[in-house]
Amino acid sequence: MESILNGIALGAEQMLDPMALLLIMLGTIFGIVIGALPGLTSTMGVALLVPVTFGMTPVQGLSLLGAVYCSSTYAGAISAILINIPGTPSNCSTLLDGFPMTKKGQAGLAIALATAASAIGGFVSNVALLFMAPPLAELALRFGSQEYFLLALFGVSVIASLSERNLLKGFISGTFGLFLAVVGMHPMTGDIRFAMGIPELFNGLPLVVALIGLYSLPEVVENISGTVKQEAAVHQVKGIFGQMMEVLKYKMLMFRATVIGVIVGIVPGAGSSIAGFIAYDDAKRNSKTPETFGTGNPEGVVASETANNAVVGGSLIPALTLGIPGNAVSAVMLGGLMIHGLKP
């Protein structure tokens, strides 16, 4: 414990470097732009800036990369809430209640809750990274084939909760979604499946492209049909800072979502989108008004955003202690850290 506290004190001292603080600010702005633009992911943002950090000191480089990682994960919620298109795959579960809140004229409240929940989820997961990294990394190492299978099965079972109004359609969507994942080359035999001769599909369907198509095209169709008065709703984004304290109404929800986010984060291979959906499902099952989920319930936004930001700290735990990245972004981050001389 003493060595951890000494490390924190040393790190805090180095963080007072004005250049590092400036880079954190610039990285946060860059991350927000990358995250809010559908199609540009956190992985892309961090990967883009790794070469930029070559000429910096380790503290400055790590400050910049960390700021981009955290802020881009949060910023995907902005487009998810305002235009129903997730900025990054992590924010898919946020739009389930975020966009209905916008349609109800509560876009400001939704963004305020997403911002505050993201900050709290990210902060608590980083505290976990500081104090509980070794035991949590050991837990991650215990994950074998059976545990991964159960985690995947649990992820699929969330469909039942999300589509309780029409379970049959939920199962059809679930099986079709799993089927889309098999398009492309078989990982063991190398056979190309369902690519229809299109070379771009040989490596499978690109997740980000598929997400943009799936979420944005229905929105465009609805806009053309004239069934959405989005302009009026988006104009009501105001009073965000004043509404951030509303998040304190959901303390227990944030606690559960943070635990989910950290645990999912430390498991190599599981990403923040899974954490968001599991936390959303948990929030719905524990809510006093589960029937309002999907119609603009703030609990859905808080749970989803807390969990996907809690993954940030969680995913860095196995990366920094064992050299096994929790997800794609932490893999790129790990590369950047190693360039700066940090060896797990």
Added chain:
Amino acid sequence: MSQTSRIRECGFAAAMVLLSTAFLIRALMYPAASSQFPRFLMLLQLIFSVILLVLSLRIPQAAGAGSFRLADLYPPIKVFVASSVYVLAIGYLGYFAATALFLCGSMYWFGKHGPVALIGVAGGFILTIYALFVLFIGVRLPEGLLI
């Protein structure tokens, strides 16, 4: 359930039955070692789709319910046609020219007729994309036959 909803439900279920059958047949053509999972998934989806189709056909239509209008299909067709024209135009005009035309056309369609708004938004968007992708990231965006 209104007639429109009923036709939608039945149409969706029938489309999924056809799609599942087509993909199941396709999966059976691949070597067994590479297609066990797709075969299982498509069989499962076919069963769910058939159940959904049967249930949709058995739901009685409510008295006085609205009728299905062909005009309901226009918005998705418009989006599909516009997107297809845009993708094809990229091959001939290049990404930037096609995107500028697509943005101006879309805004005009949605009721923004002011030249300042049309040129401002399209120009601003193109400049941002150029600065971010071409100058900063160094990505070559698609070039067409003309540009």
